[in-house]
Amino acid sequence: MQIIHAGQALTPDGWQDDLAVAIDDSGRIAAVGPQSSIADTRVDLLLPAPLNLHSHAFQRAMAGLTEARGPDPRDSFWTWRRLMYRFLDQLSPDDIEAIAALVFMEMLEAGYGAVAEFHYLHHAACGTPYDNLSEMSQRIVAAAMQAGIGLTLLPVLYQHGGCDRRALAGGQRRFGNDPDRFLALQAEAAQAVHAAASDYAMGLAPHSLRAVDPDGLTAVLGQAATGPVHMHLAEQVAEVDEVHAHLGARPAEWLLANHPVDARWCLIHCTQMTGTETDALAATGAVAGLCPLTESNLGDGIFNGTRFAGQGGAIGVGSDSNVQISFFEELKTLEYSQRLRDLSRAALATEGRSTGRVLYDAAAAGGAQAGGRDVGRIAPGAWADLAGYRTDTAQLCGRRGDAALDSLVFAGGGPAALREVWSAGRHVVTRGRHIHRDAIVATYMRRMARLETDI
Template identity: 75%
Template structure:
């Protein structure tokens, strides 16, 4: 049993002072109340550790390599995508596992407690299946176990190169499956996850309306069980135009007209939606999976956050390409995008909650929902996904309540304040440092030396 004493903690009933949180041997919160016993850990500020709801772990190895201007003067997401496919021609299973372990470690050190890995790198170079269809899924599970992060694995179905059903080519071939083979792969991936930690889960991810046709989408959803469903939606203008040209409707409009989208769904990006589409999506109960740092890096556009949250929409954040893994920077970038677009301040704040409180509450709740994970609150019976922070520093200055959250998110030192992180009770970050940092970083650096001559 672990006993945490917190000077202040954010609980479902609001801020509480001098709190004792007890964790049982199975990794769940067993008690919450006043401080009565000797603690095993002390923290100044205790928060639920959100789930990072969207990650492509392997792309972390590309960070910083796509910032030069390409041959097209209108460099865009699509030129970044071409380089990503070239990069894919280099990666082995061992390398993918080492990269993912680093990514998951960095997420934990940033204050995330779990991750939903949107996993589409299934096959060998040229699209040749491994003898074990779930080889790469097993590597993601192994990396999660190495880091101690909570995991929702989302095997991705990716069949076509566009709405015109053109075949995959180049690096895309490593993603590809027809529905029958994908379901075999998915079954094997579920088995791999079942051999992981007890808090691990599985969902399904039809990649997008460009990569999966309507028939394939229906097949996958009909066979994939009751876990989370994640899909890229309305990320780029060119994507919206392509879907409209082939399906006769914009992506969000088409999906909502053809499927009973509900709280099982997480729609990623949604940066190209009309006001009407934004309000309609909010009313479904689905989570909008936002990745503001990657969306900024790729020039995707700005999510209609004020309209969406004004309609009661659920949202969470993820690190997507993992170009920069920072929970608090994701939240700040989301808010600042609304201010820049609308020439406003405190765009997402409400009458009773500050901007930082609104953002953090949304990320914790929406991430847990998107991952199908019993977490997101400091509450008895839930997984003990917790982040402990130091407040006696130049960023927080011992501030209380919502002011502390605002300072974490907007003061620039949020990541530096992270001292302890528990994932399903696993105390993996202590004094701001992951317990296996040295070995994980060393393995990653070895992989980067192997790759640097070929990129």
Template identity: 75%
Template sequence: MQIIHAKQVLTPNGWQSDLEVSIDEGGRIASVGPQVKTPTHRVALLLPAPLNLHSHAFQRAMAGLTEARGPDPRDSFWSWRRLMYKFLDQLTPDHVEAIAALVFMEMLEAGYGAVAEFHYLHHDVGGIPFANLSEMSERIVAAAMTSGIGLTLLPVHYQFGGCDLRPLNGGQQRFGNDPDRFLRLHEGALAAAAAGPDDFNAGMAPHSLRAVEPAGLSAVLSQATSGPIHMHLAEQVAEVDEVLAHLHARPAEWLLGNHAVDDRWCLIHCTQMTDAETTALAATGAVAGLCPLTESNLGDGIFNGTTYLGQGGTIGFGSDSNVHISLFEELKTLEYSQRLRDLSRAALATQTCSTGRVLFEAAAKGGSQAGGRKSGRIEAGAWADLVGIDDDNQWLCNRQGDAALDSLIFGGGGQACIRDVWSAGRHVVKQGRHFRRDAIIKTFKATMHQLETNI
């Protein structure tokens, strides 16, 4: 059994001092209480390590390659998307596993304890299925096991190139399935996750209302009897216009009017919603899955966080394209987007909790819910997803409580303060370094050399 002594702990009942947190051999928190046993680890500040609720791991290899302006002066998400499809043609299963292992390692070093991988790269070039239909799902599981991160695997159903049901072409073909083949692939993904550690699980992810038509959406959802359900929703203006033209309703309006959205759902981005849609989605109990760094990078727009949280909505955070993996920067970027839009300060703070406290607790709660993972709380019975913070430095200066969280998120040095990370009790980051850092980076660099030679 591991015994952690912490000077400060963020518990479900608020900040507490000088606590002992024990982790059992199965990776769960066994007890939280006064310091009575000899510790195996000491930390200054102990926090629940949130789940990263939205990742496309393979896109990490593109970071920095799509920042030049192309010949079209209207460069946007859609031109980025075309470059992404060109890049896809190079990726083999070995490449995907190496990239995912690097991504998952970086998430752990950034303070995430688990990830929900929105996995849609299923087939070989040209859309030819691998002999093992779930080959790529198994590679994601293998990468998670190499890194030690907790995993919620979300195989993605993707059938069409738009609401007009045009066929997939180019790189898109690697994503595609009809509902029957997707459900077979989904079964294989469930089996792959079940073969991993006990904290691994799986759900389902219809990609979007652009990529899945209404009958196909109903067909796959009828088989989603357990686990989380994730979907991209209302990310881009062009997407909203396309859905409105073909389904005669805006994306959020259509989904809420045609399906029983509840707390199993996580809707990703939601950056193009009206106030009425924002309020209606908040009332369902679903998680709004926010990826502020990617949404900023792609020019998606600004999520209406003040209204959503004001209506009791649940949010969580993901790294999406993995252009920059930083938990604290994701939180800060959401808050700053609200301030810039509304010309305000402390936009998401409440009368009782600081901005950083609101953001961090939202990330922990929403991530746990979105991942179908009992984590995000330092209490007995939860998975021991924990992050240990050093407070004796120039960024935290031994600050207490909410002031320490605010300094982590807004002070610029938060990630440098991370010393330890546990995922389901696996002590994967020590002294700020992942235990397999050197080997994972070596394999990733070899992979990138192969890819960049061919792009």
């Protein structure tokens, strides 16, 4: 049993002072109540640690390598994607494990407690399957275990190079499976996930309507009676145009008309949706999985957040390409995108809750829903995914309640304030530093030394 004493904590009943949180040996919160004289750890501010709902771990290793303009007159997502394919052609299973361990460590040091890994790098170069079909999925599990982060693994079905069903080429060949081989891979990966840790979970990820044909989508969804379903949706203008040309409808319009989208679903990006599509998606109860730093980096566009929130839509945030891993910067970038578009301030705030509070509450609840993980609340029975912060910093100045959250999000207070992180009771960050940081970084640096980074 671990006991945390918090000077203030955000609970389902709102802010509470002088709280004790007990974590049992299974990694769940056993009790929440008044402080006693016994405590293993003391923090000024205790928050539910959010789940990062969308990550491509391997892309962290190419952060900073794609910011020079290429030969195309207008650089875009599509030129970035070609560079990404060239980079990933080099990556071995050992590389993937080392990169993912570093990424997951950085997520914990940013205050996340768990991650939903949207994992599509399945095969060796040229698309040759490994003897162990789920080799790469198992490396993701091993990396999560090294870091101690909670994991929802989302193996990705990727069939085609576009809606015209053209063959996969270049780096894409490492992603490819038909539905039957994908389901076999999924079953093997599930065994590894369930053997690894009791809080680990599985989901399903048809990549997108460009990469998965209607028959393939129906086939894999028919085998997924439970667990989260994640899919990229309406990220780029060219994607919307391609889907419309081949399927006769825009991506969100087609998906909602052809599949019973509900609260199990998490649709990623959704940056190119009409107002009508925004309202319709909100009504399904699905989570809009937003990755504002990556969406800004790639020039994806701006999610219609104010309209979606006004319709009661659920949102969460993820780090996607992992160009920068900062939970609070994701929240700030989301809010600022709405302000810049609408020439407004406090765009997502409500009458009773500040902007930072609205964003944090939404990300905590939406991440938990998208990851199929009982977190996002400091309450008995939930997994103990918790983040402890100090408030005696120049950015927070001892602030309390919503003002403390606003300072973490908008005043740059997060990195200096983070002190302790637990993931399903695993105390993996202490005094702001991951307990295995030195070893994880050393292994990552050795693997990176062998990679060609001139892409």
